[in-house]
Amino acid sequence: MRNAEHAPLFRHLHTQGVLRIANAWDAGSARLIESLGAPAIATTSAGMAWSCGYADGDQLPFDHLLAQAGEIVRVLRVPLSVDVEGGYxxxxxxxxxxxxxxxxxxxxxxxLEDGAGAPEVLGAKIEAIRHALAAHGLDIYVNARTDVYLRGLAPPEQRVEMVLARAARYREAGADGLFVPGVTEAAQIGAIASGTPLPLNVMLRPALPALDALEALGVRRLSAGADLPEAVFAYVGELARGFLHDGRAVAGARMDYGAINALFGER
Incomplete structure (x- = not known):
């Protein structure tokens, strides 16, 4: 069974170095990223919602997400993690x-994120997930995301303390990892990583320390978040705008038709 085969591998990927996650949003983007050597794929909730014509922020119907995840699983050979926002x-x-x-x-x-909600709510969701998975003999790596930094839920000088308090609560509930998007300062990253046994995941930001520095600070996972689909929307928008203006192709890089088609040949 695929879950049983890939779950231990995905856990192992968080035990050494920094697992780089170039987040995908559909089967095509996932297969492309896998072909570049990614050891695992994770989705971006924003990119997946946009690709289905919904706004990000728990707006995507779960059945749409499940269908998209199924298509991604179909084309991949590496483990897949899915961003389920607040669980819908x-x-x-x-x-x-x-x-x-x-x-x-x-x-x-x-x-699975806490957003603007109380940490008790996310803790209860994690506990329910753990009980349900155990009852069915299934395994899922639960990466608990706290939005303390992303939403500014505490003054800057209190954010590390709040993150660690939430991390302890989520770990007790059964979380396997801690995702803290928005944190960029090295000292704060180091304090969070050393203050919890949960593998720390941070999100790509221009001010983030370099990869080797992140590893030294104790980071075990780095996510691109919505960066790739944002870039795709910008580039496709530029191409379409130029074509609609003068009916000509805008200069720029293209991936060869045959190379793209080959990604989806018999696997």
Whole structure:
């Protein structure tokens, strides 16, 4: 079974060095990234929502997400983690059911966030997920995302303390990793990494320390987030604008038709 095969591998990828996640948003982007040597794929909630014609922020119907995840699993040979935002429900039992359905198709990791909600809410969701997975003999790496930095939930001087308090709560509930998007200062990254046994995941930002410095600070995962789909939208918008203006192709790099088609040949 795919979940049983890939779950231990995905966990192992968080134990050494920095796992670089160039987040995908559909089967095509996932297969392209895999072909470049990625040892695992994770989705971006923003990119997946946009590709389905929805705004980011728990707006994507879960059945759409499940269908997209299934198509990604179909084309990949490496482990897949899916960003499920807040779980697409306030009810921990419903969130757990969603995660069970993802695990059943071969997904081996999730990102689950607290957003602006109370940490008790995310803790309850993680506990429900753990109980449900255990009952069905399935495994999912739960990457608990806290938005303390991203949403400015505490004054700057109190953010490390708040993150670590939430990390302890989420670990007790059954989380496997800690995702802290928005943190960029080396001293704060180091304090968070050393203050929790959970593998630390940070998100790409211009002010973020270099990769080797992140590894030395204790970071175990680096996510590109929505950076790739944002770049794609910008580039496609430029090409389309030029074509609509004068009916000609805008100069720029193109991937060869045959090379793209070959990505989806018989696997």
């Amino acid at each position: 429900s306030d009810d921990p039992r419903v969130v757990a059911e969603h995660v069970l359905r993802l695990a059943a198709i071969g997904v081996v990791g999730i990102n």
